[in-house]
Amino acid sequence: MKTTVLIAHEYGQPEVLNLESHSLPTLASGMARIQVKAAGINPIDARRMTGEFKHAQLPQTFGTEFAGVIVELADANTTWKIGDEVLGSGGSFTHATVIDVPLENLIRKPQNIEWNIAGSLAGAAQTAMTILDEMGPAQSLLVHGGSGGVGSILIQLAIEKGMNVVATASEKNQQHLQALGATPVVYGEGLIQRLHSIHPEKFDASIDMSGNEDATQASLATVKSGGFMGSIAGRKLSSSQIRPVWVKRNINNLQHVVDGVADGRFDWSVSREYPFENAQEAYTDVLTGHTKGKSVLVFQ
Incomplete structure (x- = not known):
C-alpha cells in the first residue's frame, strides 16, 4: 500500500514542504493501518519546519494527531476491526494519507463528532x-x-x-x-x-x-x-x-476530553480547514499565530 506524506528535506518556510508518495512496509505487530480523514496542525509542527525546534533529523515528517478509518490490522484482534472509525495520537507522523499507529494510541471516534474535530483532539x-x-x-x-x-x-x-x-x-x-x-x-x-x-x-x-x-x-x-x-x-x-511542560500521552485523559466534546460539556473550535494538498498554505497561516481553536488538514 502507498501513502502520500508531507515531508521536508531542509529547514525553512512552507515552500520546503512537499507531498511525496511512499510504499508502506509490512504492518508491524501491535499496529493498525489508518486511512486518515483529518489531522490537526500544531504550532510545534511549523516550528519544526523552520528549524526553530529541531526534534528529528532531516528529512522530517509532521503531525502528532489524527482521525481516520482502520484499513489493516497486523494481528487477530477482538477490540478493533477493519472499518472502525478511530482517533488518537500518531506513531511517527500523521500528515499523510495512510499511517501506521500503535493500537494503544487509539480510541473510538464518537459518531456525533465530525472528522475535522476528531482529527484535532488528541494533541x-x-x-x-x-x-x-x-x-x-x-x-x-x-x-x-x-x-x-x-x-x-x-x-x-x-x-x-x-x-x-x-x-x-x-x-x-x-x-x-x-x-x-x-x-x-x-x-x-x-x-x-x-x-x-x-x-x-x-x-x-x-x-x-x-x-x-x-x-x-x-x-x-x-x-x-x-x-x-x-x-x-x-x-x-x-x-x-x-x-x-511536555505532553504525556494518556489514553484515559484523551477519552475524558473526547467524551466531554461528544456530550456537549466542552466546546471545541476548529477555526481553519485546509485540503491536504494545500498544506503549505496551512503552515503559512499557523506561523502567523493569533489562532482561535485548531487548524486542521482534511483528506478526501
Whole structure:
C-alpha cells in the first residue's frame, strides 16, 4: 500500500514542504493501518519546519494527531476491526494519507463528532490534561495565550475542576475567552497592571503557551511564591522558575476530553480547514499565530 506524506528535506518556510508518495512496509505487530480523514496542525509542527525546534533529523515528517478509518490490522484482534472509525495520537507522523499507529494510541471516534474535530483532539487534549496533572490542586490559574487549541480546552478543564481562570489573548479573541468561561485580558504592554486590576490576589498557577518575555514577567509578578509556573512553548526562557511542560500521552485523559466534546460539556473550535494538498498554505497561516481553536488538514 502507498501513502502520500508531507515531508521536508531542509529547514525553512512552507515552500520546503512537499507531498511525496511512499510504499508502506509490512504492518508491524501491535499496529493498525489508518486511512486518515483529518489531522490537526500544531504550532510545534511549523516550528519544526523552520528549524526553530529541531526534534528529528532531516528529512522530517509532521503531525502528532489524527482521525481516520482502520484499513489493516497486523494481528487477530477482538477490540478493533477493519472499518472502525478511530482517533488518537500518531506513531511517527500523521500528515499523510495512510499511517501506521500503535493500537494503544487509539480510541473510538464518537459518531456525533465530525472528522475535522476528531482529527484535532488528541494533541491539545492530552497537553492540557498533562498541564493540570503536573500543576496539582489550584484555585486560580493564569493562562497566557488562551485562545489556541491547548488554551481553549485547558480553560474548560480548569473550570470543570472549580478554578477561577484568567486568560490572555489578542483583542479579537477576547469574546472567545469569555465564552469559554475565562476572564479575558488583552496581552501586550501594561499586561501586569491589567492583571493586578482584574485579579488583585496572587494566582496559584500560570501556564504560558507563547514563550515570550511579557508572559514570563507577568507570571513572575502575579503568581504566589511557590506556585506552579509552566510553559509549553518549548523555548528557552529568561527565568528558570518557569518549568517546561511536555505532553504525556494518556489514553484515559484523551477519552475524558473526547467524551466531554461528544456530550456537549466542552466546546471545541476548529477555526481553519485546509485540503491536504494545500498544506503549505496551512503552515503559512499557523506561523502567523493569533489562532482561535485548531487548524486542521482534511483528506478526501
